[in-house]
Amino acid sequence: MGYIYPKNFNKEWRLNIDIKDGVVVGRETEELESFFLNLEQERIPVCLVDINASQGEGSNNPFIHKKLQERKGQYWYAGGVVDIESVEKYMTMGARGVIISSGIYKNDRLNSVFLKELRDNFGINDYIISVDFEENRMVTKGFSESVNMEMELVLEELYTLLSQGTNIQLIDVKVSKMRLQPNLSMLQIVADRYSDIFKLWYGGNICSWDQFLVVQGIGFSPTLGRAYLEGDLGLM
Numbered sequence: 001m002g003y004i005y006p007k008n009f010n011k012e013w014r015l016n017i018d019i020k021d022g023v024v025v026g027r028e029t030e031e032l033e034s035f036f037l038n039l040e041q042e043r044i045p046v047c048l049v050d051i052n053a054s055q056g057e058g059s060n061n062p063f064i065h066k067k068l069q070e071r072k073g074q075y076w077y078a079g080g081v082v083d084i085e086s087v088e089k090y091m092t093m094g095a096r097g098v099i100i101s102s103g104i105y106k107n108d109r110l111n112s113v114f115l116k117e118l119r120d121n122f123g124i125n126d127y128i129i130s131v132d133f134e135e136n137r138m139v140t141k142g143f144s145e146s147v148n149m150e151m152e153l154v155l156e157e158l159y160t161l162l163s164q165g166t167n168i169q170l171i172d173v174k175v176s177k178m179r180l181q182p183n184l185s186m187l188q189i190v191a192d193r194y195s196d197i198f199k200l201w202y203g204g205n206i207c208s209w210d211q212f213l214v215v216q217g218i219g220f221s222p223t224l225g226r227a228y229l230e231g232d233l234g235l236m
Contacts, residue, residue: 004042004234006209012221013212014076015044015228016203019060020051026229032063038233040071047099050079054102054142068094078130084117091126099169101130102140108148115161128167128201129158134174143173155194164197169223172204176225179205182215191219209235 006013018025024035039046048067053059059080067075072094081087082103090098100118104111118127131154132139138147138154151170158168170190175182182204191200203223206212212222212235228235 003209003236004044006212006235011216013045013216013224014047014201014221015039015224016047016049016078017229018049018051018225019064022060022063024229025051026226036067040074045076046074047076047078049099050077051142053080054078055144056080056141065093070094076128083114084121087118087122087127091122097126097128099128099130101132101171102145104129105138105140105147105149110149110154110157110161112157112161115158119162119166124163124165124167124199128169129162130169130171131155131158132171132173134172139173155190159194159197162198166198167201168194168198169201169203170220171223172202175204179207182206182211184214184218187215187218187220195219207235 022032024030024032027035048064050060050064064077068077068090073096075095076097076099077090077095078099078101081090081098081100087098104115106114131151132143133151134143134146136150138149138151139145140147155168158166170187172183174180182202187202194200200220201223202215202220203225205227206215206222206224207227212224215222224235
């Protein structure tokens with residue numbers, strides 16, 4: 001049996017829940033309303049990730065919009081946030097904040113105009129910039145496409161464009177897909193360089209509360225996903 005909360009923690013964490021074609025990925029047989037009611041009662045910090053919107057294949061708007069409006073300030077939102085108008089839309093609707101990944105790129109470079117608009121028009125806790133990578137290439141559109149930039153360059157340019165304290169999330173796609181151990185040495189290198197500049201998050205096959213605490217100890221707020229949703233909710 002898993003535990004829905006870590007026993008000891010002193011930083012923020014979040015559970016990313018992927019929704020595709022009207023169901024929760026990994027819990028496809030569950031009824032949406034009852035599933036989310038349980039999470040709401042336990043006050044689990046959740047991001048609603050619209051996979052359809054991320055991949056440009058429609059959306060799950062009716063359910064997601066309903067949740068954001070009913071539970072204002074509780075849910076984060078991710079999926080197809082590519083401009084200031086979409087940030088404003090979801091913040092006004094009731095999102096606690098938005099997570100932006102594909103929208104930070106344009107023509108194989110960072111979209112500096114959009115990033116500066118974010119910096120100048122929203123608070124640093126209104127959004128998280130997600131740097132999704134597979135090995136050393138950046139991936140977008142729900143991990144279906146790639147950008148010809150290396151992670152080191154992306155982080156360096158984000159440093160020049162964004163305010164100190166901005167939320168930056170690293171998602172290790174290969175580790176997630178192949179159920180590998182998180183690359184702790186890489187995380188330590190990033191933390192050594194950027195933990196005093198950014199508020200760092202990490203997601204990628206965190207499959208136990210012990211791993212959660214290790215990632216947290218390095219300097220990252222953990223982002224949980226598929227492992228948390230399998231079987232009984234929670235981790236061992």
